[in-house]
Amino acid sequence: MNAVRNFVFARRGRAGKWHWTDIVTWIWLIGGTIIMFGPALWLISSSFKGPAQLAEFPPTLLPYVQEVAKVEGYDAPLPLYQVTQEDGSTRVMAEIRRIGTSAQMVDPANPEERVSVRLTDRQPVREVGLAINNYTDPFLAFDFMRYLGNSVFVTVMATLLTLLTNSMAAFALSKYRFKGRDAVMLLIVATLMVPLSVILVPLYSVVSSVGLLNSLWGVILPTIATPTGVFLLRQYMLTIPDELIEAARMDHASEWQIYWRIILPLAAPALAVLAIFSVVWRWNDFLWPLIVLSRRELYTLQIGLNTYAGELNVQWHYILAMTVVTMIPVVLVFIFLQRFITTGIAGAGIK
Amino acid sequence: MGRIVLKNIRKAFDAVEVIHGVDLEIKEGELVVFVGPSGCGKSTLLRLIAGLDTPTSGSIEIDGRDVTKAGAADRGLAMVFQSYALYPHMTVRQNLSFGLENQRMPKAEIAARVDEAARMLEIDELLGRRPTQLSGGQRQRVAIGRAIVRNPTAFLLDEPLSNLDAELRGTMRAELSALHARLSTTMIYVTHDQVEAMTLADRIVVLRKGVIEQVDTPLNLYNKPQNLFVAGFIGAPNMNFFKVEVKSGKAELPGGAQIAVVHEGPVTLGLRPQHLRLAQPEERAIAAEVFLIESLGAETVLHANVEGAGQIITVLDGQLDIARGAPIRLAFDDANLHAFDAAGQRIG
């Protein structure tokens, strides 16, 4: 514990003095932490706030829920407020309804007597709590499960196909010598510079003419060949010693077996990186699925969420909660796959 | 099984030819060692035999079958790589059985062969480990085991011991020799270590710059080197050379010693350091002045300057009491003299 403290509070300045780099370091690190984690934390905490609280200014740091009480003669539980009375004393009352700038309120202990209270004279009684229904309501009302299923299907399929095709291309480009290999590589890398928006229209007409509009495969297939993936995997495979492949060749392995049993396992760290990228890309894809999919039951989460925002008024509390839910798989995938991102096992059999 | 014949093999990488027409016949069960300086084409030649590269021209026959165009797997050979090239993601057992699985051998037979090879190489306790969890010597054994289980017609070994320390190299050398005696399979062994070559080989192939300089048994190479290169390459420390003029069958060594040579004109005379001894007072000898003494206990290596003829190295038995700067006289027997003509070829 002491060692940790010493490490964290170590300074460049001597004898308790602050060197200017110490100050810059602290500012940089704290600022960085806030910039990196702030939005995520805000998102998570806000996703547990009710709609009224979200609209509040200044915003609160933690989510609160208003306390409610069951009052005799009223079916639904009524929200509780701290009311400041004319003589300056305060008491807790329940709100029956709002009328303009004042509200009709009742003392839970004395349900017969109704009082009119100005809105400015009262404060909601709140405690830290979570508005769980932000999460549960959409699951029931909104077609969340179907969208989730579509998203999972697209992400899993696209990622598997991306890994397969890209690693095959990378294997050929890194381990075979053939005429035009470097030109092919250059061409693939060059497509990195073509943004989606440029090829959107031609891509649409291709997908449309092969009849993949309004099909999840229409979302999946155009995305699987990624130049980034090929490049990433090729660079990694270049570090796998050729002697391993030659040894496998002497061991009667076919080229396919070499790919499947030697190259793929050894490229696992790079594959894990690409898998993470691919999952994030495909999960968060918005524009392309929006174009291809127009039937509601095919929507992926991102599009579903968008249409949800468009209905009537924007229900931010649901959107925030659903955004958190959509983030979870990506985070899980990252946590699971990052174990594989350990480098250098390929060279281990070679002295 | 295991007769390998190379006929006029040439190999060029792009425009650069690195093997310039090699003819070689390796007999069944023979252990042939390729030696030569770094970059002379030993590995390239071995890879051509293995089928990992194809020769630019020439042909390769194994047991009378022309395999020049055959792939690496179809030649029935097994190779041990300098880097071992063990599959790092597989256990030792998987490493050994990979080649057999690819040949669709029944599981029971694979297990039997792997166990037998493991017992022979004393790696049975390591079968569950991965290459990263092995020491250098153990990895070496696994690499050899991977070759053995395949039951090949010939073994190809590319500097298999060069990554080991000196002591381990010694024991592994003995084990390899015993292994060859037991399996009596043809082996081609590449090394640049002379001791390995001399102790292991039935025949040694000396290569230089993609050309075979001499093929012979180790002792013949040592006793009758065919040219200056082989003479200088085989034997440690290197042979001492003196350039002399032969006039009417007689040459004069530095220091005035007269010797008979059946040749005329410029000749290079060679004397191994081990064939020199301290001269008796009246004996014919080469005079020199010692400038470095290496006392190794069992023997003493003297480096000396010969006036007008450069340096001479002598290996003398036992421990000597000679000071730096002392004059010495070195005698030799004529039988131990090697003579080479102006083109570097052996005379006589």
Ligand SMILES: Nc1ncnc2c1ncn2[C@@H]1O[C@H](COP(=O)(O)OP(=O)(O)OP(=O)(O)O)[C@@H](O)[C@H]1O
């Ligand atoms: N793939 C290649 N492309 C171009 N030149 C090559 C290639 N492989 C080998 N060479 C050249 O061929 C020559 C012989 O190389 P080789 O590897 O056979 O030498 P070697 O005798 O095994 O040397 P060492 O003792 O250092 O292993 C060298 O000059 C090398 O530069």
Ligand SMILES: [Mg+2]
């Ligand atoms: Mg080599």
